[in-house]
Amino acid sequence: MVYSPTEMEDQTAVVDEGKAMDSPSKEMLLDWYRQMVLIRQFEETCHQLYEEKRITGVYLHLYSGHEASGVGSMAALRKSDHVITAYRDHGIALILGMDPKAVMAEMMGKKTGSSGGKGGSMHLASKDHNFWGGYAIVGGHLPLAAGIALEARYRGKDDVTMTYVGDGATNNGYFHESLNMSAIWELPVIWIIENNGYGMGTEVERASGQVELHRKAEAYGIKSFGRVDAQNALEVYAVASKAVEYARANGPAVIEHVTYRYRGHGVSDKQYDARDDMSAELKEWVERREPIKILRDCIESKYGDVGEILAKHEADAKRIVAESVAFAEASELPSSYQDLLQNTYVGSELVYKTDDSIGAGID
Amino acid sequence: MAVRNIAMREAIRRALREEMQRDENVFVMGEEVAYWQGTHRVTRGFLEEFGERRVRDTPISEMAIGGLAVGAAMAGLRPVAEFMTINFAFLALDAIANHAAKVRYFFDGMFKVPLVYRAASGWGNQATASHSHAPEPIFAHFPGIFVGCPSNSLDAYGMLKTSIRDDNPVLFSESIALYPKPSPMPDDLDEDYLIPIGKGDIKRQGADVTLVAYARGVDWALQAARQLARDGVEAEVIDLRWLRPLDMALVYESFKKTNRCVIVEESLPMYSFGGEIAANLQERMFDYMDAPIKRVAAEDVPLPYSKDIELLALPNAQKVVDAVKEIL
Numbered sequence: 001m002v003y004s005p006t007e008m009e010d011q012t013a014v015v016d017e018g019k020a021m022d023s024p025s026k027e028m029l030l031d032w033y034r035q036m037v038l039i040r041q042f043e044e045t046c047h048q049l050y051e052e053k054r055i056t057g058v059y060l061h062l063y064s065g066h067e068a069s070g071v072g073s074m075a076a077l078r079k080s081d082h083v084i085t086a087y088r089d090h091g092i093a094l095i096l097g098m099d100p101k102a103v104m105a106e107m108m109g110k111k112t113g114s115s116g117g118k119g120g121s122m123h124l125a126s127k128d129h130n131f132w133g134g135y136a137i138v139g140g141h142l143p144l145a146a147g148i149a150l151e152a153r154y155r156g157k158d159d160v161t162m163t164y165v166g167d168g169a170t171n172n173g174y175f176h177e178s179l180n181m182s183a184i185w186e187l188p189v190i191w192i193i194e195n196n197g198y199g200m201g202t203e204v205e206r207a208s209g210q211v212e213l214h215r216k217a218e219a220y221g222i223k224s225f226g227r228v229d230a231q232n233a234l235e236v237y238a239v240a241s242k243a244v245e246y247a248r249a250n251g252p253a254v255i256e257h258v259t260y261r262y263r264g265h266g267v268s269d270k271q272y273d274a275r276d277d278m279s280a281e282l283k284e285w286v287e288r289r290e291p292i293k294i295l296r297d298c299i300e301s302k303y304g305d306v307g308e309i310l311a312k313h314e315a316d317a318k319r320i321v322a323e324s325v326a327f328a329e330a331s332e333l334p335s336s337y338q339d340l341l342q343n344t345y346v347g348s349e350l351v352y353k354t355d356d357s358i359g360a361g362i363d
Numbered sequence: 364m365a366v367r368n369i370a371m372r373e374a375i376r377r378a379l380r381e382e383m384q385r386d387e388n389v390f391v392m393g394e395e396v397a398y399w400q401g402t403h404r405v406t407r408g409f410l411e412e413f414g415e416r417r418v419r420d421t422p423i424s425e426m427a428i429g430g431l432a433v434g435a436a437m438a439g440l441r442p443v444a445e446f447m448t449i450n451f452a453f454l455a456l457d458a459i460a461n462h463a464a465k466v467r468y469f470f471d472g473m474f475k476v477p478l479v480y481r482a483a484s485g486w487g488n489q490a491t492a493s494h495s496h497a498p499e500p501i502f503a504h505f506p507g508i509f510v511g512c513p514s515n516s517l518d519a520y521g522m523l524k525t526s527i528r529d530d531n532p533v534l535f536s537e538s539i540a541l542y543p544k545p546s547p548m549p550d551d552l553d554e555d556y557l558i559p560i561g562k563g564d565i566k567r568q569g570a571d572v573t574l575v576a577y578a579r580g581v582d583w584a585l586q587a588a589r590q591l592a593r594d595g596v597e598a599e600v601i602d603l604r605w606l607r608p609l610d611m612a613l614v615y616e617s618f619k620k621t622n623r624c625v626i627v628e629e630s631l632p633m634y635s636f637g638g639e640i641a642a643n644l645q646e647r648m649f650d651y652m653d654a655p656i657k658r659v660a661a662e663d664v665p666l667p668y669s670k671d672i673e674l675l676a677l678p679n680a681q682k683v684v685d686a687v688k689e690i691l
Binding site for chain 2: 082084115116117118119123125126127132133135137140141142143144145146147148149150151152154173174177178180181184185342343344345346348350351352353354355356357358359360361
């Protein structure tokens with residue numbers, strides 16, 4: 001095991017609560033709660049649907065346990081900023097406001113899915129939300145993030161690209177090359193390392209020479225905003241706000257979010273059932289560092305009795321997710337040859353096609 | 364109309380420069396493209412004309428070059444990313460095959476990826492094994508990307524312009540051996556001279572045998588055709604120009620007339636361009652086939668350093684002539 005929840009309480013960044021920018025309003029906190037319970041409900045429902053074989057396929061990577069990492073950091077963005085992530089992308093999609101119905105339909109491979117059933121769990125995206133997608137090759141999205149940030153620099157805009165990357169990907173060539181490139185071109189990327197302790201099944205300390213992952217930024221002359229207890233949405237938000245402000249003006253920034261995944265790498269992993277030490281570790285995280293409970297405690301300590309509002313968010317989450325399942329299950333599967341082939345290429349008058357031209361796809 | 368002989372590198376430079384002048388979204392990036400004016404001198408003078416914003420030196424980071432171009436293209440720019448040689452593009456194969464080619468598909472048409480990867484290709488001058496590849500078929504394997512391989516200056520000009528203007532990703536392979544080779548280009552060429560993606564070209568007419576080639580293979584095929592003509596054999600030389608999409612209609616038309624075919628390529632023989640063309644011919648043109656289809660490719664070995672055995676490994680016009688004579 002890499003970090004105990006107790007260690008996290010000691011090691012993470014000291015947050016300066018004095019700055020007004022870092023203090024989320026009551027409305028913000030309540031909305032974060034709404035987002036987090038929606039994600040949890042969505043993910044646990046996905047897990048159940050997978051067990052029941054109503055969601056099929058091999059890959060389903062759940063964000064349960066990670067909620068505060070995405071919610072707290074994306075709260076620091078404005079609408080014109082960009083977001084990109086890897087395959088653990090459901091929570092990111094929901095935070096950005098993608099329709100849970102389209103997301104659930106994508107899980108089930110339906111035509112009404114956000115990617116028309118072509119992408120599945122790992123390939124959610126929404127152009128309307130500046131969400132550039134979830135990507136399935138570890139580290140593969142990192143240079144794409146740099147390219148998206150380059151577009152902003154190229155046109156003189158100050159939008160930033162928030163990029164989520166797992167701890168395992170920090171050992172991959174894409175990570176090194178992309179961070180280096182972002183440094184020399186001063187690209188406004190916030191590289192958020194979501195360190196949940198494991199790259200698939202391998203502990204961080206068995207995979208990385210430098211176990212303080214945010215310090216990898218030093219190798220490229222990138223400013224690190226340190227390690228954050230990412231079970232606490234307020235701490236995440238405070239640090240992300242500073243990093244976003246910095247990136248807008250200067251260039252890349254790195255933050256390490258220490259978090260924990262409640263459902264293993266993907267749903268097909270049964271590590272918590274198979275090993276006692278793993279189930280004990282999970283139990284400890286859930287008991288001591290549960291992100292939804294931490295936020296709830298914070299809201300209640302600041303604003304007293306908000307139970308009614310919170311209960312409404314919880315009930316809404318259940319209803320919204322149930323509706324998304326009903327919508328997805330009632331939707332049509334893609335089944336035609338046209339469905340299979342379309343959108344391989346952009347149709348173009350410049351492409352010369354005959355009946356005997358092969359390899360051009362169809363419009 | 365005045366016509367002058369122009370080296371292929373000059374034609375490529377002219378096309379790229381005009382497209383950068385025409386469209387502010389077009390920019391070039393790659394190793395040594397700016398301050399050192401391009402390893403193959405294609406981007407000579409670009410930094411001075413377009414500045415650092417649009418002419419971007421990269422570190423030696425092929426994975427990042429490959430992927431960064433995808434992100435920039437999705438976001439609305441039109442990157443022309445140079446791999447100093449196509450050998451180094453192997454390092455970017457994941458970005459090319461998994462992202463450039465697939466992003467549009469797995470998000471069901473949400474994004475366009477209007478990028479061009481330029482790469483200098485081929486063997487020669489004892490460059491040794493790891494720097495001596497013509498691996499275009501590897502890239503053409505993947506649906507979602509187009510692959511262009513010009514054989515002369517005018518084609519390179521029109522094909523590169525089309526590639527830059529098209530909304531799909533294109534791998535544009537430039538044969539190093541052809542960079543200095545002059546071929547005719549009209550002086551007053553229209554800046555909108557575009558060669559459609561996927562359209563092949565008949566480089567020489569003939570009724571006795573069809574030679575199918577691309578890039579440098581076209582040179583060998585044309586040399587072989589001249590040699591065969593002295594023996595009274597008229598070869599038709601088809602330059603497919605694009606490996607994806609493949610203009611098989613052009614090959615079929617010719618084959619119906621000649622009933623014989625030799626496929627010429629600079630690349631390796633296994634799982635190859637030659638295999639692809641031959642397979643399609645036997646499936647669609649079986650009734651027209653009068654002889655086995657022959658393939659001339661590199662020998663199935665890594666390329667050695669020493670000159671004589673390097674040349675032994677490689678295709679040439681004589682090997683094409685010999686193959687034709689076997690099936691006449």
